[in-house]
Amino acid sequence: MEETAASKPLKPNPRRRSHALLTTRDKVQLVAMSSPAIVIYTAFLVIPIFIALYFSFHSWNGIKGAPLEYVGWQNFARAFASPLFQTSMKNLALMVTVSVLFHTPIALVLAAVLNTKVRGKRFFKMIYFVPTIFPLIATGLLWYFIFMPTGALNTTLTNLGLGSWARGWLVDSGTAMPTIIFVNIWAGIGYYMIILLAGLKNIPEDVYEAARIDGASAVQIFFRVTVPIMRPTILLCLVLDIIGTIKVFDLVFVMTGGGPNGLTNLPTTLVYYEAFRYDNYGLGSAVGVILLVLAMTLTLLTQYVPKWIARKRVKTHA
Amino acid sequence: MRSLKWIKYAFLYLMVLAFVLPMLFTFISSFKNNNEIFSAPFSLPKIWRFENWQIAWSSAGMSRYLLNSFGLAIGSVALILIVASMVAYEISRFNFRINKPLLSFFLMGMMIPMHAIIVPISWIIGNLDLKNNIGALMLLYIAFAMPFTTAVLANFMRAIPVEIEEAAVLDGASKFAIYRRVILPMSGPALSTVAIFNFLSVWNDVMFPLLFINDPSMKTVALGLLNFSGEHGTDYGPMMAAISITISVPFILYIFFQERIENGIAAGAIKG
Numbered sequence: 001m002e003e004t005a006a007s008k009p010l011k012p013n014p015r016r017r018s019h020a021l022l023t024t025r026d027k028v029q030l031v032a033m034s035s036p037a038i039v040i041y042t043a044f045l046v047i048p049i050f051i052a053l054y055f056s057f058h059s060w061n062g063i064k065g066a067p068l069e070y071v072g073w074q075n076f077a078r079a080f081a082s083p084l085f086q087t088s089m090k091n092l093a094l095m096v097t098v099s100v101l102f103h104t105p106i107a108l109v110l111a112a113v114l115n116t117k118v119r120g121k122r123f124f125k126m127i128y129f130v131p132t133i134f135p136l137i138a139t140g141l142l143w144y145f146i147f148m149p150t151g152a153l154n155t156t157l158t159n160l161g162l163g164s165w166a167r168g169w170l171v172d173s174g175t176a177m178p179t180i181i182f183v184n185i186w187a188g189i190g191y192y193m194i195i196l197l198a199g200l201k202n203i204p205e206d207v208y209e210a211a212r213i214d215g216a217s218a219v220q221i222f223f224r225v226t227v228p229i230m231r232p233t234i235l236l237c238l239v240l241d242i243i244g245t246i247k248v249f250d251l252v253f254v255m256t257g258g259g260p261n262g263l264t265n266l267p268t269t270l271v272y273y274e275a276f277r278y279d280n281y282g283l284g285s286a287v288g289v290i291l292l293v294l295a296m297t298l299t300l301l302t303q304y305v306p307k308w309i310a311r312k313r314v315k316t317h318a
Numbered sequence: 319m320r321s322l323k324w325i326k327y328a329f330l331y332l333m334v335l336a337f338v339l340p341m342l343f344t345f346i347s348s349f350k351n352n353n354e355i356f357s358a359p360f361s362l363p364k365i366w367r368f369e370n371w372q373i374a375w376s377s378a379g380m381s382r383y384l385l386n387s388f389g390l391a392i393g394s395v396a397l398i399l400i401v402a403s404m405v406a407y408e409i410s411r412f413n414f415r416i417n418k419p420l421l422s423f424f425l426m427g428m429m430i431p432m433h434a435i436i437v438p439i440s441w442i443i444g445n446l447d448l449k450n451n452i453g454a455l456m457l458l459y460i461a462f463a464m465p466f467t468t469a470v471l472a473n474f475m476r477a478i479p480v481e482i483e484e485a486a487v488l489d490g491a492s493k494f495a496i497y498r499r500v501i502l503p504m505s506g507p508a509l510s511t512v513a514i515f516n517f518l519s520v521w522n523d524v525m526f527p528l529l530f531i532n533d534p535s536m537k538t539v540a541l542g543l544l545n546f547s548g549e550h551g552t553d554y555g556p557m558m559a560a561i562s563i564t565i566s567v568p569f570i571l572y573i574f575f576q577e578r579i580e581n582g583i584a585a586g587a588i589k590g
Contacts, residue, residue, distance in 0.1 A: 037405035044461035051438035152359035198584030
């Protein structure tokens with residue numbers, strides 16, 4: 001008994017001290033220390049959200065001093081009726097779907113292989129991972145010169161006698177979006193690999209040992225042991241991928257500029273082009289607000305739905 | 319077992335090829351002229367044209383842009399660390415009723431895609447006459463760094479045992495002194511992790527410089543590279559050299575900070 005009483009105060013408990021003990025000086029200091037963050041964050045991130053809402057209900061050409069005219073839901077109606085916006089949403093849906101289908105599975109296989117005894121592990125990890133921290137402008141340009149009509153890919157195809165396969169990858173309406181999605185996948189695999197690799201390190205070696213003694217093959221171990229244990233981490237990757245893909249801008253911006261004919265726009269690039277190229281600030285803001293609502297909805301859904309499912313499962317099992 | 323090993327390495331090297339080939343093409347091309355780049359993309363140059371790098375480095379201004387980006391990124395990161403660590407200290411070490419809502423208020427920012435609010439941000443910057451102002455860019459980067467940085471730092475500081483503060487408290491130290499002399503030095507690992515991630519996100523960002531910097535002497539690397547492709551778009555050799563210069567920086571960063579970067583990502587860091 002004495003022992004527990006003596007060891008009690010040693011327990012780390014930073015909240016033990018109540019702020020009733022704070023002097024006025026302390027309180028003044030704490031307010032002064034907190035305010036820069038609150039003020040800057042509010043001024044440049046929170047207030048813009050409300051201004052975006054305000055703009056989206058007004059018509060405005062972006063010129064300083066020009067009058068803003070209240071137009072109700074007109075900007076939103078125009079956005080939803082616009083083929084450009086519809087295309088950008090379809091492109092986003094396609095990009096999210098295809099990215100999710102490729103990023104995590106490829107990353108998981110890479111991580112699983114790298115988690116075994118591999119010579120030169122550091123080298124492999126570096127090669128797969130570093131492209132994910134390139135500026136996306138550089139990644140996009142790098143691939144642009146490969147995919148452009150006279151680029152490396154078409155030349156190589158022609159040199160290999162496959163000239164009939166050569167095409168304007170980023171110019172053809174059929175291949176432009178898939179090409180951008182491919183580059184997005186290329187530029188992301190390493191990131192998910194690192195997350196998955198960290199998860200794999202937490203699986204104790206005896207789990208694999210047991211499976212091996214039972215006569216499981218490497219492929220069986222991957223699907224029957226690794227994948228089920230890694231389920232939470234895999235889910236995290238999928239969530240990060242969905243949220244990350246909504247924010248893709250640079251790749252489209254630098255590789256196609258949204259073209260041909262706006263066919264490769266995403267909502268992000270559409271906001272930029274409508275507002276800053278065509279001076280449709282109201283429409284640009286409306287698309288921005290739709291993007292905002294979409295991002296918030298998806299984030300909240302991906303945060304709470306897995307928890308809700310887990311809770312439900314526990315209840316039915318109990 | 320032996321065949322399995324063979325498949326394993328074949329797979330790993332095939333993937334290496336998928337990642338290295340495009341970079342290799344860019345690097346080799348940076349020493350060629352247009353004709354060579356187009357006729358034989360993957361062969362070595364007959365004459366190594368180092369002048370391409372010279373053009374990219376000096377007349378196209380990449381050296382200048384690198385310096386600008388370093389200045390902007392290091393300045394932003396320093397300010398982000400100061401501003402975020404102070405509020406994280408308040409949130410994590412005291413039990414004011416406002417702390418929980420305050421942290422949620424910052425966390426909410428993680429859901430906001432930058433592009434959804436660039437129109438109002440550009441309106442604010444325009445109205446305050448803050449174009450071509452590095453300080454304004456830093457304020458924007460601070461605002462967008464707050465959610466992630468505050469969350470990571472507050473989480474770390476919460477775990478520092480309160481006993482550590484006791485000597486300072488007995489000395490009659492103020493709360494700011496405790497923050498500076500005790501909590502901040504102990505938060506080193508968390509501070510360096512968020513420093514690297516914020517450095518990368520400022521370094522890689524092109525949106526804010528694109529909208530708010532048009533003075534050529536103030537361009538960042540990403541913006542400089544973007545404009546390079548517009549102005550010297552048909553001068554492929556120097557263009558490839560400029561891309562090579564740009565992507566070598568993340569390589570160097572990774573080699574120096576591999577552990578920090580990987581741990582940061584594994585801890586759920588948000589992509590920059």
